[in-house]
Amino acid sequence: MQxxxxxxGRNIPHIDPSLEIWHWPISVYLFLGGLAAGLLLFAGLVTILGKEKEYPTPVKYASIITPIALxxxxxxxxxxxxxxxxxWQLYTTIRLESPMSWGAWVLLVTTPLSYLWVFSYFSEIFPKRNLKFNFLKNFEKFLKKNRKNMAYALIPLSIILGVYTGVLLSAFNARPLWNNAILGPLFLASGLSTGAATIILLSKTAKEKYLFSKIDLALIIIELGLIVHMIMGMYAGSQVQLDAMNLLIGGEFTLMFFGFVIILGLIVPGILELLEIKGYKVPVAIPAILILIGGLIFRFVIVEAGQLTRYLY
Amino acid sequence: MRYAMVIDTLKCVGCSDCVVACQTENDVPIGYCRDWITETVDGTYPNIVLELKSERCNHCDNAPCVRCCPTGASHIVDGGIVLVTPNECIGCGACIQSCPYDARYQHPEGYVDKCTFCHHRLEKGQLPACVSVCPTKCMYFGDLDNPNSEVSKLLKNRKWKTLAPEAGTKPNVYYLI
Incomplete structure (x- = not known):
């Protein structure tokens, strides 16, 4: 016994008896960042493939959400x-070893770009509204011409943004639950899935809903696979990683993780989407909303549980 | 120059003098501390082993806090001391998340603060405040690059350990056991 x-009498605020430096804004940000990454990637892909006419939601209506989310x-x-x-000190230096520095710079580029993207669709989204000034009209025309170029920039940026939300956490070796390499791809997959769900929610055509349900189903399967990998990898790890996994499996986060994230957030919407693809009538809003809520709870579970795991004390 | 602290757990009585000296010397805000005492009891009565340790920032060679700092506020100066520049720190908490020793805290003014090995005293040729007040003289401070320094000799002749070496940080606070 030890x-x-x-x-x-050490009792430092937010550190003892358990670490809670990062609160709900971080979880909310990780969710919104992943969502924006998903929306931007789909907007970029549809544009580069030249399918804007067939799939207008990802490039037009859903892209209104991106700058707001960011x-x-x-x-x-x-x-x-x-x-x-x-x-502002973030922007006085580039620190390649710090994921947060990467994130700060990527956000500095991506956020304005997401605004410009929506602006390039201004007349198409609001056909009745006229841009008052000539230079704004010219600017819109200029952006419209450069949409493909923006799309080429958005694809790598959105992938870095999506991976970054996970790597931000996995770079901390002092928090054993976070410190696994799978968290980056896992958060990217989850972010893309919430992006696809948002597009399904906003879409008005059956063709679009069908395609994005298929994409979302694939992402859900990838996500489940990555979660299995995460659990297996942690169970093959050191004692601190075993203790971390025990929080999720048989610990205080079990219900949240398995009940809300895996079952209600992944498996149930996955089955509903599969039924829809097979031709059954399913109100698509249900799986889409479940995925969005599941994605948000997933961030909360990982951020909160990760801060309970440590090496000493 | 490679500064290191060596603490003899067999001589430490856990009086907390080092803690109070640090708080006074460095104007640590009330309720916070840059160093602290842990008491570890191993075994069940009557076969128990008691170990007392004064702990603080380990000024790691491979410091994760410096690696993950997005602004460069956390940096390593001559002698391997890890310092924080308050006016470059944005208070993001990344370094706190990355420290396996939980040695950092957010100062009430917002920036992150921690043990500096009393860098300002070393510049004047004095020992860190905690070392200078220890009543049992269980704490030693010096240069590991100099083979004749007290700390080098102690580490050569005594059994020692570091905290959480499995975290891969290469800490520079050594505990004689």
Whole structure:
């Protein structure tokens, strides 16, 4: 038996008895960042493949959500900083070893680009509204011409953004639950899945719903596979990783993780989408909303549970 | 120059003098601490082993906090001391998440703060405050690159351990056991 305690009465706010430096804004940001990455990737892909006419939702209506999601996400991030007046220090340096530095720079490029993207569709989204100034009209025309170029930039940027939400966590070797290489691809897959779900929700044509249900089903299967890999990898790991996994399996996060993330957030919507693809009538809003809620809860579970795992004490 | 601290767990009585000295010397805000004492009891009565340790930032050679800092506020200076520049720190908490020793905290003013090995005292040729006040003289401070320094000799002649070496951080606070 071993018992360890602080005799000098250590009780530092947010660190003892359990670490809680990162609160709900981080989970919300990771969700919104993943969602935006998914929406941007689909918008870019559809544009490059030249299928804007057939699939208008990902390029037009869903892309209105992207800048809103990114801006809210950025606000959430800054809200969780404790020295926010110095945020500009992020942009005085490029630190290749720090995932957060990568994220800050990618967001600096991607957020304005997502606004420009929506602006290039302004007349098509709001056909009754006229741009008042000539230079705005010219600017829209210029953006319209460069849509393909924007799309080429958006694809790598959105993938980095989606992976970054996971790598941000997996780079911390002091939090054993986070410290596994699968978290990056897992968060990317989850982000793409929430993006596809949003497109299904906003879409008005059966053809589009069919395609994105298929894409979403594939992403759900990939996600389930990656989760199995994560669990197996952790169980083959060291004691701290075993302890971390026990939080999710047979610990205080079991219900949240298996009930809400895996069953309600992945398996049930997966089955519903499969039925829909097979031709049964399923209201597509149900799986789409389940995926969005499941994705949000997934971020909360990983962020909260990860902070309970540590090496000492 | 490679600074290291060596702490003799067989001599430490857990009086917390080092903790108070640090708080006074460095104006640590009330309720916070840059160093602390742990008491570890192994075994069941009557076969028990007690170990007392004064713990702090380990000023790791492979410091994860420096690696993940997005602004470069966390950096390593001469002698391997890990420092934080308050005016470059945005308070994102990445370094706190990355520290296996939980040695960092958010100062009430927002930036992240931690043990500096009393860098300002070393510049004047003095020992860190915690080392200088220890009543049992169980703490030693010096240069590991110099084979004749007290710390080098102690590590050569005594059994020692570091905390959580499996975290791969190469810590520079050694505990004689």
């Amino acid at each position: 018992e360890e305690l602080f005799t000098s 801006s809210l996400g950025l606000l959430a991030l800054v809200y969780d900083l404790t020295h926010p007046l110095y945020t």
